[in-house]
Amino acid sequence: MKDLMLLLLFCHVVSPVKHSLKFFFTTSSGAKKFPDFVVVVLIDEVPTGYYDSISKIPEAKQDWSQKMLEDDPQHLEWYTQKCLSTQYSYKAHIDILKQQLNQTEGVHIFQRMDGCEWDDETGEVNGFIQFGYDGEDFLAFDLKTLTWIAPKPQAIITKHKRDRDRPHNERWNYYLTQGCPELLKTYLDYGKSSLLRTELPSVSLLQKTPSSPVSCHATGFYPQRAMIFWRKDGEELHEDVEHGEILPNHDGSFQMSVDLNLSSVTPEDWRRYECVFKLYSVKDDIVNKLDKAVIRTNWVSLSEFPAGPVIGGVVGLLLLLAVCITGVFIWRRKNNDSSSSDPSSVKDAALN
Incomplete structure (x- = not known):
């Protein structure tokens, strides 16, 4: 309400x-x-x-x-x-x-x-x-x-x-x-x-997949009078960027982000880009260089995927599943045999 x-x-x-x-x-x-x-x-x-x-x-x-x-x-x-x-x-x-x-x-x-x-x-x-x-x-x-x-x-x-x-x-x-x-x-x-308090944020570089834009995300700042932007060679970028809204956190602080589309940027030029967060009540800015080593992501390349342990785990699960299925068939078979020998079992099942 x-x-x-x-x-x-x-x-x-x-x-x-x-x-x-x-x-x-x-x-x-x-x-x-x-x-x-x-x-x-x-x-x-x-x-x-x-x-x-x-x-x-x-x-x-x-x-x-x-x-x-x-x-x-x-x-x-x-x-x-x-x-x-x-x-x-x-x-x-x-x-x-x-x-x-x-x-x-x-x-x-x-x-x-x-x-x-x-x-x-x-x-x-x-x-x-x-x-x-x-x-x-x-x-x-x-x-x-x-x-x-x-x-x-x-x-x-x-x-x-x-x-x-x-x-x-x-x-x-x-x-x-x-x-x-x-x-x-x-x-x-x-x-x-x-x-009138001042709280600086935690600023991170995030990327969903290798082809996704890199998001510069700041969270935990106060007051909300702040801005965040990408710049190249010291100049603020206005193309290939998308600004998000300032959103509240549950603790009264705020968060915001800005995305950078890297589809036309070569790996050699990454070092020319940086994300800048500015809180108006603080003199110094927070600057994060665009560096693949510090980007946080939830994807893993095939070369880094631990194939051996995963394949072994899958094989083990399949064997366990086979044993379980065999046990179910044996259990049903025994119950069918016992039911056929007792005519009242059908009536009992209906009552249950």
Whole structure:
């Protein structure tokens, strides 16, 4: 149930030098065995808070966020009231949208993402709020003009209504540019031992088969503000490479990889290639030279295959199988002989 984050339909890229606070509100209609309202709070993409319409109680997802709620009961009350009021108002929103779009059946999802980013080096702040419906952008707030953007014709009515409410838009502007960044800084102060930590990864070269691309894989790094790439003769490569996404590990760290296609590279030129991992909070890069001796793989060439022991093992298994089969035939034969001598054996078998 709490894996609702898999349903979050917005995508917002985090700059390498920025911290972020994001609130995801999700209202659903027609979904069975699922809360019809869920809130997820992310700090630097790390889940720190959760709320749903079943429990109706905000839940801290990190030790430090739990301590923050304990130290500031008013903040917990603010969260609770924010979630409850939004829950009931968004239930009405999704009902109105279903009527406007003539939708009487099926599962429908209405979402809001709001929050801010703060650059701890330059002090630059950027706020954002977006609405989505059934997986598509529905409405977004323009901080420069304090007006709303409607990418869908169905959102035009809502856009005009919100544009006319200037005081409400001013409040959004204040929250996104001042209130949210201050809240983010408070969170970062409470969670600095976790959120501001630095962990270097283990970097390996992997290859499935001799003809497969070589993958440079980094795992166990934190924070996620990192990049990994291949370079040749000191220059970053953009051709014959494929970048993977940054993925979370179970321990809160991250992993990522980049593949290099070597189909047109001669063995003599391998030494000209190297994989570079860069963590933005660390000065020195991790560099791995392309070397066949260090590539980890799960394939074995025929020349390296231990044919003798394997053949011997196979022969032994065949002999054992032959003995077992012979024993089965002998056992059946003895049972058939005994059955033929006892007429009641068929009845006994049927009863058993």
